[in-house]
Amino acid sequence: MSEIKKFMYVNRKAPYGTVYALESLEVVLIGAAFDQDVSLAFLDDGVFQIMKGQDTQGVGMKNFSPTYSALGDYDVTKLYVERESLEERGLTLDDLLPLKYEDEDDDWAEKDSIKLVSREELAGLMEDQDVLLNF
């Protein structure tokens, strides 16, 4: 249990239409208890998971998007968003939730959890992981 491994959760599905997005979030929160080096990747339709302004009242499902804002409190502070996936969907960073965390190594300064990366950079980050979990 002493060795810290690099875990990346790879999110490629839109929320609500299937249960993948919610399941991924639940596994991330459970996994956060194990003190590993965790990051999340949002690519393809996965970028829709962190759209701001979600309002599920009309569809009778739980809006789980506010939970992404709590990830910082669980030391999940690296959320990689693929730039090309946003562009293909007509989206920009402004369309996404303003997810932040407080950096304990920098006097608890508030910082952005979302890191915009290119497809090439994301491929490199994936290559760097010990464990990749796809949803």
Place this chain on the structure above:
Amino acid sequence: MATLHTVNKSPFEKNSLASCLSHLQSGYAVLLFEDGVYGALRGTTIATRVEDAVKSGRVYVLGEDFKARGLDEGKMIEGINVVDYAGFVDLATECDRVQSWL
């Protein structure tokens, strides 16, 4: 002899919407719902094809699904009509048949 075509899959994950748009006949209505509502977004890789469908027929989006996903009408392709669940039922009864593109 109008057909209501419904699409509930993301156009970026499946070709259901692309195939639907390729099979439209005059008098058609297209309704986007569930993950199909992403087809109503402006500036996407499939937006021009949806805009063409809006010009020569009726295209609808289920508002409840659109809102659930954080989308607003400012992001929607012009000319698409928003309906609610009752409107969905009305469309289904007005048309002669319904084709569900899964």
